Structure formats: C-alpha cells, structure tokens
Amino acid sequence: MENGTHPPLTPAVFHILLALSGEDRHGYGIMKQVEIDSGGGVSMGAGTLYGSLKRMVDAGLVKESEKRVDPEMDDARRVYYRITTDGADALAGELKRYEHLVSLTQKRKLIPKTLAYGK
C-alpha cells in the first residue's frame, strides 16, 4: 500500500511497529522498547503483544526472522520480529496522520484550550 492509504492503526500495533522500526527484536525486547518509547505510559502484556504480532504477521506488517540468541539475555534461542516494507509504510502513514492532527490542532490553537480546559 502507498503511504497514507493504510487504515489507522491500533495503539498496540502502532507501538510494536515503532519498537521494530529501529532493529529486529524478540517479544521481551519489544515490550521493553514500547515502555521506553511511551515513557512508561504503555505496558503491554504478553497476551496483547503476541495476539497483535500474530495478526501483524498475517497482515504482512512484520515477519519472523530467524531464531537466534540474545547476547544480553540467556542462551535460549528466540524468535525475532522484523518490520516489513508494508509495515514501515503503515507506520509512516500513521505518523503522517499524527503530524497532520498536531498541525491542525496547533493551527486552531486547540492545544492551549485543551490544556486550560483540563485545569
């Protein structure tokens, strides 16, 4: 799919794609990266993570790379996940949507109003 033509992503899928955008990661690595990326705001459980990964693999957004050992962990071989071109497109599309929304809210000066309303 072309940039921007992907449907909006769920928060879980978005965070997983974002976590995989830098490098291939295994399940636990993705969970940790999601926590870092969200500043600790998103804590993803294994059920949510692997459920999302299954659908993402089926949709061609990510793919399983070969099993290998994480030098920082133990000697158990792990399945690593890699973002695909389609997944990168979907992430770029979602980021564009966010960018557009942020510029729109700035243009309409909604952010200060929202903050003021929240006080």
Place this chain on the structure above:
Amino acid sequence: MENRRPVYKALYRRLLTFYPRPFRERFGESMEQTFDDLCRERDGRPATLVSLTLHVSVDTGIGIVKEHILHFSKGGGMRAVLMNPRTTAILGFLLTLPGAAMVTLLMLQIEPPMGPLGPYLERPVGHPHVLGSLAVLAIVIMLPAIGLVLNAGKIRNAMLSAGNLTAATLGGLALTVPFLVLQLMNKPPLENIPVVLFVVLWLLSTIFIATLLPIVKGLRSEGGMRTHPAAIILSGIVLIIVTAMWSGIIVDQMPCFLGVPNCD
C-alpha cells in the same frame, strides 16, 4: 522469587494451554520465554510479584478469550470440534438426545408437557406438526452425522467431495420419487401431495446414504475406519435411527400412497 520461578512458569504454561491450539503451537514457547524474562526482571523485588501475577493473568485471560473468538469466527473452532472424535461424539450425543426423547414419546404415545405451547402443539400423530418435528429431528441428526464423517481423514475427504454429496442427494431422491409417483397415481390432485412428508423422506434418505457411503469406502480402504471406532459406532447409531424413522414413515403413510380412502 528466583526459587519460585519454576512454579510460576509451570502455572503460566498451564494458563497457556487454554489458548487455541494453533496459537499455542505458534507462540507458546515465545510467550513462556517472555514470561521468564519478566520474572527475571523482578528478581529480588518480591513486592512486584503480585502486580506481575495480576497483570499477566488478566492480560493472558483477555488474550485467551479474544483468540478463541477470532479462532471460532474463522471456522477454526467448529473445525477443531468436528475433527476431534471425542468432542464430536459428545456433541452428536447431546444433539441427538432431544430428537431421541421426542421419538420415544411419540412411539409410546406419551403426551409430553408442552407448557404454554400446548394448545398449538396438541395434534394427533401423523399431523403436519409431527412431520415438522420429524424434519427438525432430521436436521438435528444431520449435524452429528456431518461431524462423525468429518472425523476420519479419508472419510472426510470422501464426504466433502462434491461427488459423494451429489450421489447422496440423488440417491435420496431416487428412494423418494417412487413413493411420490405412487401418491400421484393414486391421489392425483397435486394439492393432495404432502410436501413436508416427501422432503423429510428425501432428507432422511440423503442422510442415510451420506453416512453410509464413507463407511463403505472406509472399510474398503486399508483400515481407514479402524482408527476411529467411535465414528463407526456413532455412524451405526445414526443409520439405525434414520432407518427406523424412514421405515416408520413409509409404513404409516403406505395406505395414503396406495390411495386408501380417508387416509391422512
């Protein structure tokens, strides 16, 4: 926590068994590894054990329900049920129970408690309502029959092949048409034809042939059925019930087919 980790791992592994099999086979090992990593991360911080346990249990529980719904909505659940001889036997037995009870009551001429539906259902045996009930019974029997047939690999292929289904449908028609012809010859007006009766006869004949064909093919092939004795037994039960119903209807309705006056 370090010493207790194997216990938590075993419990988590047990929890993972509630996932649909395809999901478990694909991600079970990775999920266990991830859980082990989370436990290791909390080593030396026993206070976080409770929060981890709660979080993992809730998240995994939600995941299990979600995956089952998705699995079932894609037809995987029903396929899994039908492919498992034990679950199909139980399902078939449960589905056949209401029908069997109904036939027994009809045969013993016991009036079942109808509740508020009584005034609408109290009809003599042989009335269209009874025939309607028999049609429902035929459908009820058809489900376990399909399940039984799907159980055995070779039988499944034979059953799902369009050729066999067509053969069963045509065979059922061939067994019904003679009686239809008899009825037309002896009670010519077209409006006299009990459509429901002939549909039931046709359905029963089709079920009979559809159940019988795979058994014959399975027995002819090398031990095809031997691996599923439960399938043979339950198929035999279905065949007996269908035959009893079919013969009962034919015997009951034969005077009508032959044009006996005042026959209903």
